[in-house]
Amino acid sequence: MKQIKYYLAIDIGASSGRHILGWLENGKIRIEEIYRFENGLIEKNGHLCWNIDRLFSEIINGLKKCKELNRIPTSIGIDTWGVDFVLLDKNQQLLGDSVAYRDNRTEGMDTKIYNIISEKELYNRNGIQKLIFNTIYQLFALKETQPELLSQAEHFLMVPEYLNFLLTGKIKNEYTNATTTQLVNAETQDWDYELLEKLSIPTKIFGKLHMPKTSVGNFKQNIIDEVGFDCEVVLPATHDTGSAVLAVPTNDDNSIYLSSGTWSLMGIERLIPDCTEISRQHNFTNEGGYHYRYRYLKNIMGMWMMQNVRKEFHHKYSFTELFTLADIAKYFPSIIDVNDESFLAPKSMIQAVKNYCIKTNQEIPQTEGEILYCIYNSLAKCYADIVKEIEEVTNKTYSKIHIIGGGCQDIFLNRLTAKYTGKDVFAGPIEATAIGNIICQMLKAKDFQDLIEARETIAKSFDVRKAEIIEGRFWEYNLN
Incomplete structure (x- = not known):
């Protein structure tokens, strides 16, 4: 009997992490979640931070679960959100705290950077969407407030790279995540050392960029002793969106993808970056993808708003109840800008929504249903606006939207997306x-010849459902 080769994805998002085993069986990809844990921000030394030590302990717990189930992976890969990083000193010890992108330390850093290099020139160099929490602004904030940390630093590691280091003792920077820093040159596809020097950020801390599929190394002996087996650590696209886009279940270039989770990432794949002024004015980003593809997309606040609103409700509603509440309030008229900075890390998301409506002289939502519908409706209209922008910038019409990720289960938002975009909407995986x-x-491991074959296998392995509006009601049917 042929032995099954298991591969382990350790996928860590802003709100939770999971260990998922994958393998090939009868020409299809099978997956099984074997461990899940919560993630979130903590307040430390006056900043919002990630609890990196706890995240790593949860990684170890999941690896122990593999041993317990006797499902030892051939390799593992770790992906997380982008932009956040840690610094190591000459002894490879952590410097400072792992401050999170939702912290306010970057306020005003854009203005200071634009006194050195204009926003237009910056975009022309890297093609990355301006987001105030991008790594470039975080590093500049560190230079302004804690320059001693940068002067002591020998290594710059994004979060998944640091977790890889803890497992293997090896330091390797990965390309797709590096592009989220706004410090990688779109033309050279390497660190923009000239830009770093302009900003007085030490260039020595940035290592060689490696592509997905690169081996990091095997577990350190103390990790082998703790989890009970050795394993190779491989670089996936360590930026979670980079990995998610690989799983879009089509090779058709006539489709737009929407990776829906805490953040919504909406865009297309391109083979060359678009760093033009028109692209900048539309605020599109050219993030690096697998095999030097480009993820031409926009970041949208996404399900983060819904997650926070749900926490504030006194009753723990099921998803069906949430959809029902929102549907009851479907005539509520107010629209919010879901990417407004007031929604990034508010004390109360409900109050932030109300304050935005007050500020913009719109009707203030009063009921839970009105709050929900206001967010749902605003998200869907934002998606529709971005579809129009993509078509305008590319001078091309797209017929399909593939919604992937956990947010694709939100049938109410899928319905509104189909309604406002007028496109065929497919949900899954x-x-x-x-x-x-x-x-x-x-x-x-050469289980697939290329990405085309891999995507064809994904399409036949997982549920992909088409969303349609029939007499005002939403329904889906399985295409497989």
């Missing part, structure tokens, strides 16, 4: 990021 992570490992 749900665990797109983990699947894309696993696909990278399988491509390294």
Whole structure:
């Protein structure tokens, strides 16, 4: 009997992490979640931070679960959100705290940077969407407030790279996540050392950029002793969106993808970046993808708003109840800008929504249903606006939208997206990021000839449902 080769994706998002095993069986990809844990921000030394030590302990717990189930992976890959980083000193010890992108330390840093290099020139160099929490602004904030940390630093590591280091003792920077820093040159596809020097950020801390499928190394001996087995650590697209886009279940270039989770990432794949002024004015980003593809997309606040609103409700509603509440309030007229900075890390998301409506002289939502519908409706209209912008910038009409990731389960938002965009909307697969992570490992192992074959296998392996509006009601049917 042929032994099954398991691949482990450790997919860590802003609100939770999961260990998902994947393998090939009868020509299809099978996955199984074997461990899940919560993630979130903590307040430390006056900043919002990630609890990196706890995240790593949860990684170890999940690896122990593999041993307990006797499902030892051939390799593992770790992906997380982008932009956040840690610094190591000459002894490879952590410097400072792992401050999170939702912290306010970057306020005003854009103005200071634009006194050195204009926003227009910056975009022309890297093609990355301006977001005030991008790594470039975080590093500049560190230079302004804690320059001693930068002067002591020997290594710059994004979050998944640091977790890889803890497992293997090896330091390797990965390309797709590096592009989220706004410090990678779109033309050279390497760190923009000239830009770093302009900003007085030490260039020595930035290591060689490695592509997905690169081996980081095997577990350190103390990790082997703790989890009970050795394993190779492989770089997937370590930025979670980079992995998610790999799992879009089509090779058709006539489709737009929407990776829906805490953040919504909406865009297309391109083979060359678009760093033009028109693209900048539309605020599109050219993030690096697998095999030097480009993820031409926009970041949208996404399900983060819904997650926070749900926490504030006194009753813990089921998703069906949430959809019902929102549907009851479907004539509520107010629209919010879901990307407004007031929604990034408010004390109360409900109050932030109300304050925005007050500020913009709109009707203030009073009921839970009105709050929900206001967010749902605003998200869907934002998606529709971005579809129009993509078509305007590319001078091309797209017929389909593939919604992937956990947010694709939100049938109410899918319905509104189909309604406002007028496109064919397909939902699935749900665990797109983990699947894309696993696909990278399988491509390294030569289980697939290329990404085209891998995507064809994804399409026949997972539920992909088409969303339609019939007499005002939403329904989906399985295409497989």
